[in-house]
Amino acid sequence: MVILRIIAAILLPPLGVFMTMGVSQALLINVLLTLLGWIPGVIHSLWVISKKS
Numbered sequence: 001m002v003i004l005r006i007i008a009a010i011l012l013p014p015l016g017v018f019m020t021m022g023v024s025q026a027l028l029i030n031v032l033l034t035l036l037g038w039i040p041g042v043i044h045s046l047w048v049i050s051k052k053s
Contacts (some may be wrong), residue, residue: 005049013041020052 009016017030026048034041 002049002053006046009045009049010042013038013045016045017048020049 005016005019008019013034014027014031017024017027021027026044030041030044030048033044
């Protein structure tokens with residue numbers, strides 16, 4: 001399941017955060033970071049997934 005989250009985090013960062021945390025403040029932050037640029041969204045998403053796992 002973690003591998004699926006990591007793949008989702010790379011392809012669509014908010015989806016990876018949503019699969020890990022659900023609707024939360026981390027998801028809103030990730031959406032904003034993804035809108036600012038794809039790379040910051042991916043970095044944040046991978047950080048949230050690794051922190052939670």
